[in-house]
Amino acid sequence: MDSGPPVRPLRRHRAFLLLCGEQAASSVGRQVTTLALALLAVDRLNAGPFGAAALMALNYLPGAVLSPFAGVLVDRARLRSLAVLLTVLQVLVVGSVPLAGAMDRLSWLHLYVVATASGALTSTLTVALQAALPRVVRGKQLLTANSALTGARTAGQIGGPALGGVLVGFAGAAPALLAGSVAYGVEAVLLLCLPASLNTPAERKGPSGGSRAAALREGFEVVRAHRLLRRQVLAGAGFNVGSGAADALFVVYATRDLALPAWQLGTVYATFSVATVLGVLLAGRFAATIGLFRATQICALLAAAAIFLIPAASLGFAFPALIAYQLCFGLTGTVWAISMTTTQQLIAPPHLQGRVAGFVQAALMGTVPAGALAGGALASWAGNVPVLTGAAATALLAAGGLWLPQRAGADALPPAAEVLSERGRERR
Structure with a gap:
């Protein structure tokens, strides 16, 4: 590459x-x-x-x-x-x-x-x-x-x-x-x-011999076989179930349960945009300083923990709590997404970049509507705050999977990623 x-x-x-x-x-x-x-x-x-x-x-x-x-x-x-x-x-x-x-x-x-x-x-x-x-x-x-x-x-x-x-x-x-x-x-x-x-074309004939089913298996095998990539996909999918449920309920919860006026709700959403810009500015330096995978681990955990601020807003200080949520979630979630995409591109062989990206995208996109529909259905029965708390717990549990013990060398990244970390150490 x-x-x-x-x-x-x-x-x-x-x-x-x-x-x-x-x-x-x-x-x-x-x-x-x-x-x-x-x-x-x-x-x-x-x-x-x-x-x-x-x-x-x-x-x-x-x-x-x-x-x-x-x-x-x-x-x-x-x-x-x-x-x-x-x-x-x-x-x-x-x-x-x-x-x-x-x-x-x-x-x-x-x-x-x-x-x-x-x-x-x-x-x-x-x-x-x-x-x-x-x-x-x-x-x-x-x-x-x-x-x-x-x-x-x-x-x-x-x-x-x-x-x-x-x-x-x-x-x-x-x-x-x-x-x-x-x-x-x-x-x-x-x-x-x-x-x-x-x-x-990245792949002209390739080892799949032209079979579409075999070609699909090749892409899936990269995701399945590489432990680091597999963990990131599972963590992202589980996280999206929780965050999808929270997103589906957010506007109804903020306007009906918390009675936020329109200007405050607009400010909350604007905060997310500002936080995303900060995440873009910090992602490269942060990941290069501590390493790509470590940045993913830390930011995934912080983004999931931030979701707890949504149900916590019902305890008082709703507006500042939701501002804090959007700031933390937007910043850390952006860094996580950038680090994860970069990791995926570094791991996938050149002729399999499309298929690996396709399987990762399918796993991440499919869980968003699943979480949203589940959150909406459960909230009509149990109420918004319990479901939002459960959604945050689901996201945190998924992000925690990135911190499970791993064999030495099992999650090694290609040399290009090691260079990123080396550049960070030289800066320090």
Whole structure:
């Protein structure tokens, strides 16, 4: 992974800068699309809680089901062409909604199809870009590169909802989706400008002999056989069950149980964005200083422990407690996500990057709606605070799995990760 031309600083790396721009444009498009679809469901089609929840779930389910198969496609396809095609299809899918609205033919079936197709395209593109990054930058640069890409996504996540809200307010939800299509169009142009070398398939024939089932087994075997990666996936999946339940109940709990006014709830969410930016800035230095896996262990535990602040807010000082939760969770969760993605990319062989990313994404995405649905069902029976406490305990138990004893050398990382830690020691 570290062979090739001399290392170029990322700020002068054209292909990497294109990926940063793509991440910002994609994030804006996704945020505008999500907000506009939800408002269309509520305002135009009179969606109830179940309809709105189903629309959200359909964005996750394709990734949970299709990501491993997307990984096989990514490893065997012309990666740049595939990424451009996926983004162009996203433009057409999202653009069909304002067209149907203008023709007065908008329906629930149309929104469900759009949500499902958009989710499938997004999850496949995510796998493709995770596989592309190790082919664009050197192994020693992966941690810094993942931090920068997360920062670019965060910028879109901060600006996207605000842009979507303004557009919906002035033009309506359906026309606002045209802005989402434009953002995806910009993304397609940026992807088209990536190096032509990405169009060389990572695996041409490979040991799988062309069988799709055998190819899937190859990717799964990497996740299963490498203890460090397996632990991280299991911890992330269990964590997402707990955090998914907490997220599903958060707004209802904050507004009904805690009676937070709108400005305080908005401030709480803004705090998460600020914390994410801090996490992006600190991730590289923290992981390089103490080691990639140790950073993952510590941040996973702190992110899970932070969830306990949500039910604790019912004891008093609700607003400061939720601010503290978003600050701690956003910061440590961001560092954990960056460290985990970097570890995955360092471990996966070059011709299996797509399949490993696909299996990891399927495990992590599938548990979010599972936790959300379980949390909602249990809260209607037991109440919000007990379920939120149980959700925090579930996340903490999952994160604690990263601290179980391990055999010496069983979780060794490739040399590139050791260089990251060595650079940190030199700084000190």
